[in-house]
């Protein structure tokens with residue numbers, strides 16, 4: 690808000706034309722779409738000629754978005770007022786760099802380890818839950834855990850345990866935990882988690898089958 694007043698003053702004293710209400714409304718929309726304030730892009734005093742790199746990107750994005758809308762209209766054969774509109778928020782969803790949550794977490798696991806990814810998930814959840822920026826649904830961590838289970842069971846276990854914290858009734862997460870423990874040759878813990886999954890979804894044939902398989906393997910190998 691302070692910045693807006695500042696801009697108005699600056700434009701009043703240096704340039705005869707005030708920014709139009711239309712421009713101001715579209716600036717508000719842009720800022721909201723990216724979840725940033727005005728000075729994220731307007732970093733230099735007006736007329737100073739200093740570089741404003743984010744503003745340059747935004748200018749290109751505005752052109753790109755206009756082009757996308759034209760292409761959407763051509764592709765669908767709908768005139769502008771009928772075609773659903775691509776806007777900044779369509780991609781950005783309230784964040785400046787619109788990455789999907791699984792990509793963010795997988796990159797963190799790769800670069801900094803699973804503990805950092807767990808902390809990051811908690812932080813993002815605190816900041817963004819209930820908004821459209823990221824999908825904090827049951828399947829996000831579940832899918833990452835399932836992908837990691839075969840090769841990096843310890844990482845998978847950390848991710849899946851986190852998911853059961855947010856989704857204590859996620860039978861599929863307990864089943865995936867069970868699978869991850871078999872990859873660590875800890876079949877006792879694996880059976881515990883499969884049983885837990887079955888308590889939640891007693892009719893789940895896939896989980897029943899997994900538990901049966903593990904039990905019969907134990908009977909055959911004589912460890913039980």
Ligand code: HEC
Pocket residue numbers: 692693696708712713716717719720723725726727728729730731735743744745747748751
């Ligand atoms: C994502 C980057 C971005 C954000 C955030 C943003 N702007 Fe802009 N703004 C631009 C771009 C790009 C232009 C157009 C520059 C051009 O085409 O010459 C512009 C133009 C303007 C202009 C016309 C004068 C000028 O600098 O070209 C004003 C005034 C302005 N913005 C005010 C605001 C206000 C107030 C906010 C916050 C509500 C805001 N802007 C948020 C990128 C941004």
Ligand code: HEC
Pocket residue numbers: 719723743744746747750751754775776777778779780781785786787
């Ligand atoms: C089709 C999808 C799409 C649309 C629509 C879109 N953007 Fe982007 N934008 C991206 C992607 C993807 C990135 C991130 C690229 C990267 O740095 O990895 C990005 C990055 C940016 C950045 C740089 C952010 C930073 O911190 O580096 C700005 C500023 C930006 N967009 C502004 C806009 C504005 C303003 C609009 C609407 C006029 C818009 N974008 C519409 C996809 C889009």
